[in-house]
Amino acid sequence: MEIYETKKRPENEFFRIFAEITTYMAKELKNLTKRSENYSKWYNELVSKADLAEQAEVRGCMTIKPYGYSIWEKIQRELDAKFKETGVQNAYFPLLIPKNFFGREAEHVEGFAKECAVVTHYRLKVDEETNGIVVDPEARLEEEYVIRPTSETIIWNTYKNWIHSYRDLPVLCNQWCNVMRWEMRTRLFLRTSEFLWQEGHTAHATREEAEERAKLMLKVYADFVENFMAIPVIQGVKSETERFAGALDTYTIEAMMQDGKALQSGTSHFLGQNFGKAFDVQFIDQNNELQYAWATSWGVSTRLMGALIMTHSDDNGLVLPPKLAPIQVVIVPIYKTLEELQAIKEKVAPIISGLKNAGITVKLDDDDKRRPGFKFADYELKGVPVRIVMGARDIENGTVEIMRRDTLEKETLPLDGIVEVVTGLLDDIQKNCYVKAKAYRDAHIYECTDYNEFKTKIADGGFFLCPWDGTAETEAKIKEDTQATIRCIPFNVSQENPGTDMVSGKPAKFKALIARAY
Amino acid sequence: MEIYETKKRPENEFFRIFAEITTYMAKELKNLTKRSENYSKWYNELVSKADLAEQAEVRGCMTIKPYGYSIWEKIQRELDAKFKETGVQNAYFPLLIPKNFFGREAEHVEGFAKECAVVTHYRLKVDEETNGIVVDPEARLEEEYVIRPTSETIIWNTYKNWIHSYRDLPVLCNQWCNVMRWEMRTRLFLRTSEFLWQEGHTAHATREEAEERAKLMLKVYADFVENFMAIPVIQGVKSETERFAGALDTYTIEAMMQDGKALQSGTSHFLGQNFGKAFDVQFIDQNNELQYAWATSWGVSTRLMGALIMTHSDDNGLVLPPKLAPIQVVIVPIYKTLEELQAIKEKVAPIISGLKNAGITVKLDDDDKRRPGFKFADYELKGVPVRIVMGARDIENGTVEIMRRDTLEKETLPLDGIVEVVTGLLDDIQKNCYVKAKAYRDAHIYECTDYNEFKTKIADGGFFLCPWDGTAETEAKIKEDTQATIRCIPFNVSQENPGTDMVSGKPAKFKALIARAY
Numbered sequence A, B: 001m002e003i004y005e006t007k008k009r010p011e012n013e014f015f016r017i018f019a020e021i022t023t024y025m026a027k028e029l030k031n032l033t034k035r036s037e038n039y040s041k042w043y044n045e046l047v048s049k050a051d052l053a054e055q056a057e058v059r060g061c062m063t064i065k066p067y068g069y070s071i072w073e074k075i076q077r078e079l080d081a082k083f084k085e086t087g088v089q090n091a092y093f094p095l096l097i098p099k100n101f102f103g104r105e106a107e108h109v110e111g112f113a114k115e116c117a118v119v120t121h122y123r124l125k126v127d128e129e130t131n132g133i134v135v136d137p138e139a140r141l142e143e144e145y146v147i148r149p150t151s152e153t154i155i156w157n158t159y160k161n162w163i164h165s166y167r168d169l170p171v172l173c174n175q176w177c178n179v180m181r182w183e184m185r186t187r188l189f190l191r192t193s194e195f196l197w198q199e200g201h202t203a204h205a206t207r208e209e210a211e212e213r214a215k216l217m218l219k220v221y222a223d224f225v226e227n228f229m230a231i232p233v234i235q236g237v238k239s240e241t242e243r244f245a246g247a248l249d250t251y252t253i254e255a256m257m258q259d260g261k262a263l264q265s266g267t268s269h270f271l272g273q274n275f276g277k278a279f280d281v282q283f284i285d286q287n288n289e290l291q292y293a294w295a296t297s298w299g300v301s302t303r304l305m306g307a308l309i310m311t312h313s314d315d316n317g318l319v320l321p322p323k324l325a326p327i328q329v330v331i332v333p334i335y336k337t338l339e340e341l342q343a344i345k346e347k348v349a350p351i352i353s354g355l356k357n358a359g360i361t362v363k364l365d366d367d368d369k370r371r372p373g374f375k376f377a378d379y380e381l382k383g384v385p386v387r388i389v390m391g392a393r394d395i396e397n398g399t400v401e402i403m404r405r406d407t408l409e410k411e412t413l414p415l416d417g418i419v420e421v422v423t424g425l426l427d428d429i430q431k432n433c434y435v436k437a438k439a440y441r442d443a444h445i446y447e448c449t450d451y452n453e454f455k456t457k458i459a460d461g462g463f464f465l466c467p468w469d470g471t472a473e474t475e476a477k478i479k480e481d482t483q484a485t486i487r488c489i490p491f492n493v494s495q496e497n498p499g500t501d502m503v504s505g506k507p508a509k510f511k512a513l514i515a516r517a518y
Helices: A013-030 A039-049 A066-085 A099-103 A106-112 A152-162 A207-227 A274-278 A303-312 A338-357 A372-381 A392-397 A418-443 A451-460 A472-482 B013-030 B039-049 B066-085 B099-103 B106-112 B152-162 B207-227 B274-278 B303-312 B338-357 B372-381 B392-397 B418-443 B451-460 B472-482
Strands: A053-055 A062-064 A096-098 A115-126 A133-135 A140-147 A171-180 A194-204 A234-237 A249-256 A262-272 A282-284 A290-292 A294-301 A329-333 A362-364 A386-390 A399-404 A410-414 A445-447 A463-468 A485-490 A510-515 B053-055 B062-064 B096-098 B115-126 B133-135 B140-147 B171-180 B194-204 B234-237 B249-256 B262-272 B282-284 B290-292 B294-301 B329-333 B362-364 B386-390 B399-404 B410-414 B445-447 B463-468 B485-490 B510-515
Touching (some): A039 A053, A039 A303, A062 A066, A062 A194, A066 A171, A066 A194, A066 A303, A099 A106, A099 A140, A099 A152, A106 A274, A115 B140, A133 B099, A152 A171, A152 A274, A152 A294, A171 B171, A194 A207, A207 A234, A207 A249, A207 A262, A207 A294, A249 A303, A249 A418, A249 A485, A249 A510, A262 A274, A262 A303, A274 A294, A294 A303, A303 A418, A329 A338, A338 A362, A338 A386, A338 A392, A338 A418, A372 A386, A392 A399, A410 A418, A418 A445, A451 A463, A451 A472, A451 A510, A463 A485, A472 A485, B039 B303, B062 B066, B062 B194, B066 B171, B066 B194, B066 B207, B066 B303, B096 B099, B099 B106, B099 B140, B099 B152, B106 B274, B152 B194, B152 B274, B152 B294, B194 B207, B207 B234, B207 B249, B207 B262, B207 B294, B249 B303, B249 B418, B249 B485, B249 B510, B262 B274, B262 B303, B274 B294, B294 B303, B303 B418, B329 B372, B338 B362, B338 B386, B338 B418, B372 B386, B386 B392, B386 B418, B399 B418, B410 B418, B418 B445, B451 B463, B451 B472, B451 B510, B463 B485, B472 B485
Parallel strands (some): A329 A362, A329 A386, B329 B362, B329 B386, B445 B463
Antiparallel strands (some): A053 A062, A096 A140, A115 A133, A115 A140, A115 B115, A171 A194, A194 A294, A234 A485, A249 A262, A262 A294, A282 A290, A386 A399, A485 A510, B115 B140, B171 B194, B194 B294, B234 B249, B234 B485, B249 B262, B262 B294, B463 B510, B485 B510
């Protein structure tokens, strides 16, 4: 990176130290572990240095910092609009779920009620002996509550009162909320005890309508993740083992990270009448007969932040597809005198208003307290898609320097027509993020029919399309031998004549997508 | 209400019963308790019948239903934009707070740590004897967690790592989230164990800047509540007794409900250095000296929904200021044949697109399963500001019937220019909601200097401006005698020569606003 000098500082001790600190910090910012050295360490450092999130002082929980949260807000806003286009409405159901609700659906309790936060008391008091704060033993709840790990139970308990006739159906509710699962090993965004998500819960009069809804929501997720987050995904259906606890079918979108591992990025479940029966949600159909309601549920979470980071970013930091970038264009002036700064500001003013009129988020960073070198490193780390630099020579020449974050290519261009150039560039970056990620993924999908070959190659990551006999035994053996799991039976892969199972040697039922996963 | 006939139904039993049911339901909908009979019952029924919220099967918690939530979303979106205009960013901090955090700020623990949900365990298991689900006694937490009643403690514990130099300040964070306070007596929206809110937490380098921010956010709240929710408020500062636990000053906006009681609608706290000291948040200032950071916090909650309902609504149901109405205009066709319906649809199509182009949310309700009478009652209950009805005669005459919800006035108008009429009408309804509420409130504010008179009059509700000697003793006596509390020392009331305290007979320090409150 080029070194730019800022205007001369007053020569006192304070500013000398200050300059040293910022130079040091700029170096530190750049000092990101390389992906090739240690992918996992690179991820952790990036999440921290790009100000996305940090470990909270609560076991396994995170603080989502303002910059990270502003990306999540963009995800939320876009998805929320897409849900509403399909007729979904938002609502809010309680955080706490009575313990006994979990016992109602047999598989669900196995999957969710085990590792969870349990509320047993409703009062603290000051201990008279130690003067410390203790739980008041007299304020014990008759029945304990669980902090929702997912809300099927409490929502279907509510639907019981909402649904009486076919005219009350469908019910299409979604909620944006926090959930808790007491995870033992946590990683920021990927697996935390508390996380943010949306959970959609729909009730239908017929099996067909519910199955259609489950598939529709998977499509909404896939479209969003591909077109907005620029992450290519494989759509498919989960094996019985990997299904949501209580579902008849779980549909999934699977993305490939740059280490070749899979990240399940969204799931949509066809729940049959399991919850309808467990919570006695019956309605009178058009033939005047009582029926149990059919259910779906579907969710994406702050995990998508992890997918975003690990799909696009590089050794310089975050790379953000422009549609998700909180700042899409940053303008950094380089100046020695306040007159120069003033001249630059006048030159860039029409660019700023032009970009804003085009709906682009632009920031002019004339912060005097940070040197340009620090700013450059920081905006690279934060993945700002386009950087515009204007210095003294640019004023004379009527030019600016433009850098695109995805390729780090720089170009000096005339001021005239710069708004159109930047608009086009943002489109191009959005497309390029997707194309690059897809090229990487496609180059790491392998057809494989030989188990020994599979066991060797899986060590380097990648997605494997393999014939599978459809049994849980084979699935378990693969997992035990290689830690890889069946991610899904992909929709877009021909399932005719899948061949011979590579583990059991029996006739295969499916061509399955197998990978190690987050 | 006029009775309209829908097209002839097939004469079978099913539709006969169906017609009876909808007629019964329409009557039931209208069968709302009158405010004058039982204000509290009227409120509860309205919240339920207008599909805003309902009691959940979790002690003191509510389910916010889609229609209620869509109003809350409008509140959120507008407030969020206003916060961001002042430089605030959103973030997310953990739901659970380690118990010991509450002990750090002496007053805060008194105010908040007492009645709260306490997480003591992290696992359930199946009991081998009973086969029921029980809390696993081996999964007891070393230190218990409290579900956040408010987040000053965990946020300031985090700020400790964010704030080192004056250059890191100000920090201006807000979060939209759920909180829990184990309330004994709960009422939907007004006081529930779990509720939704936003909590802003800012850190500043100087006392002046923090005080300014606390006042700025009160102004943001007041502007929003008055201009958007059409609720007039009185701004002021709380007495020491009524202050937020841990604050040096609490600013408040107080609204008057139609029963003359006060509803505290938003508060903004100047917290001094209390949390900075409790969590050791120090920074190096511009003179190279260590200082504790200065704090504010400010919040509004789903309580605003209660204020909205109780300020504007009438004996027919909800009245919504158009800016908050999820549906601003509903069009109900009245027809006997499908041809008539088709003709009406053609006539109203340009109205619908015209309204949509003007940014107005419009719904055409051609649902065949509900009769017009039912629809009318339902939309009145739900507070849709403008109703347009078109029947067979209207097609001939080129007219529509327009009803405004706030006054229930009906008018038959020519189709031409109807978009402009409706646009103007919505503006007028928004203004009228405010004017009406303000007129009601102003007519129920009394200057009072005689305690006996006060004790008599307070029984009928209203706000009282009274001279107060500034002591907690007087305040306590008023509360004990009358259940009324000092709502605030209003900003817009002259505090010169406040007179003689009506209780103690001592010289008054302030003119205080006193009322019974929710």
